[in-house]
Amino acid sequence: MRNIPTNSLPSAAKSSLPTKTGLPLDLTGPHVTPGASAAHRLYQALCEMIVSGLVKPGEPLPPSRTLATQAGFRRNAVVIAYERLIADGFAEATVGSGTFVAARIPARTAEPNRPKVIVETPGQGAFALGCTHIDERAVQRFRAFVGRRMRNFGSEHLHYGDPRGSRELRAAIADHLLSARGLRCDPDQIMLTSGTLHALRIVLSAILRAGNQVWCEDPGYPAARKTIANCGYRAVGVPVDEHGMRVAKGRIAGPAARAAYVTPSHQFPLGVQMSMQRRLELLDWARQAGAFVLEDDYDSEFRYDGAPLMSLAGIDRLQRVIYLGTFAKTLFPGLRIGYCALPERLIADVTAARAALDRFPGTLMEGAVADMLNSGAFAANLRRVRKLYREARDALAETLEAESHGALSVPVPSQGLHLVARFDRSVDLSVAARAKQAAGAEGWLLADTYSRARPLPGFVLGFSGHAVPQLVASAERLARESRAALRTGNRSDRQT
Numbered sequence: 001m002r003n004i005p006t007n008s009l010p011s012a013a014k015s016s017l018p019t020k021t022g023l024p025l026d027l028t029g030p031h032v033t034p035g036a037s038a039a040h041r042l043y044q045a046l047c048e049m050i051v052s053g054l055v056k057p058g059e060p061l062p063p064s065r066t067l068a069t070q071a072g073f074r075r076n077a078v079v080i081a082y083e084r085l086i087a088d089g090f091a092e093a094t095v096g097s098g099t100f101v102a103a104r105i106p107a108r109t110a111e112p113n114r115p116k117v118i119v120e121t122p123g124q125g126a127f128a129l130g131c132t133h134i135d136e137r138a139v140q141r142f143r144a145f146v147g148r149r150m151r152n153f154g155s156e157h158l159h160y161g162d163p164r165g166s167r168e169l170r171a172a173i174a175d176h177l178l179s180a181r182g183l184r185c186d187p188d189q190i191m192l193t194s195g196t197l198h199a200l201r202i203v204l205s206a207i208l209r210a211g212n213q214v215w216c217e218d219p220g221y222p223a224a225r226k227t228i229a230n231c232g233y234r235a236v237g238v239p240v241d242e243h244g245m246r247v248a249k250g251r252i253a254g255p256a257a258r259a260a261y262v263t264p265s266h267q268f269p270l271g272v273q274m275s276m277q278r279r280l281e282l283l284d285w286a287r288q289a290g291a292f293v294l295e296d297d298y299d300s301e302f303r304y305d306g307a308p309l310m311s312l313a314g315i316d317r318l319q320r321v322i323y324l325g326t327f328a329k330t331l332f333p334g335l336r337i338g339y340c341a342l343p344e345r346l347i348a349d350v351t352a353a354r355a356a357l358d359r360f361p362g363t364l365m366e367g368a369v370a371d372m373l374n375s376g377a378f379a380a381n382l383r384r385v386r387k388l389y390r391e392a393r394d395a396l397a398e399t400l401e402a403e404s405h406g407a408l409s410v411p412v413p414s415q416g417l418h419l420v421a422r423f424d425r426s427v428d429l430s431v432a433a434r435a436k437q438a439a440g441a442e443g444w445l446l447a448d449t450y451s452r453a454r455p456l457p458g459f460v461l462g463f464s465g466h467a468v469p470q471l472v473a474s475a476e477r478l479a480r481e482s483r484a485a486l487r488t489g490n491r492s493d494r495q496t
Ligand SMILES: Cc1ncc(COP(=O)(O)O)c(C=O)c1O
Pocket: 129, 130, 194, 195, 196, 197, 198, 221, 263, 268, 296, 298, 325, 326, 327, 328, 333, 337, 338
């Protein structure tokens, strides 16, 4: 480490700085990053003190040892902070004399009116969607795999890589798709992404032009609709019935569409399974229109009753269908690893689109995820959490049915991690909004998943990753508030 010249004496003659700690240091204000290293926080506090004029150009700073003692830091932290002040032009050092505030201070960038940015991240409150049960055994296995991979960290992590991601994980995913979904594909057809929306963005950029229409289920997954619109395409809402997306309506609403985004194995949010007839109709349309179908199979690993229908990609043998999968639910969302399986004819274009967007995925976690799949730890974790989720689903559905006294109908989904609880379609949408608010529930209003179709009053409620006793208590509260909202709703109906 470079030896910083420091003032030998913190005497009043040498420094006009306030005493006690020696400096008017504010180590807790908004200019300090909580949790940052001591050296960094000290640097930030010293900077603030200098640029706000509390110490003047040319004034000496206390010797590092003195400041360390007075401010309760290790001397090393002070030395590092002083080094950085000098490097950034806030201080100057003279051998034998010490460190001084620079004669000319770098101008402070204007920031007084910086707007307050509020970033909403999904919570984990009652019925929050997207929560997963973090099984301790799975975490331990994952930690061990990550540790081993880090110990063997080598050249394959140090260079630019394949835009599709590691072949090892792609091969493990190809095996998984074959055994879990009967979908046969080569690892070359798989691309790793940071999740479903990332895959959607990459694939659409390879197959569409700005302004092209994309069929989206209505109701549907709002995040996908938003991504499609943000990319400059036109999301066309296509209504859904008990057989899934109404393809005939799609042909009318979006005749020029070149892509359709669907959740056929477990429609989001309604939970219906797309019938075989509709699957074939959709594939016929894609072939006739020269379009592609993006099949989001987000929760197919969580099937509780009955056998699933074959995936669209399986029926189509990956000709006109792009299959989207994610580890956000089967492992945990924080991983940010998803994938798509591509028709052969799209590999080159989608790979080029990926390279143009963000080159290739980070490699550090991929090996550990491949280890989870190849070792059987992934499948074992699925077996354990599937059982927990089934119990959670049943507890939630039974409680809502019993406690709402008929106000809500709660079809029990045979798959997935959420359910829909609905009022009668004659009930005003505001009833659900009031009940949700009064119950302090964090799930969604069913109405918020619609774009153009007439919304149904009700809730979309996540049950995975929530402890059953809390789920039951929250369900009792929501059922009670639903009955109350319905009563006041009905009273105001009569008065008007
Ligand atoms: C319909 C649907 N698709 C995909 C996902 C997963 O998205 P990601 O992989 O980006 O986390 C979710 C998550 O809640 C979802 O509801």
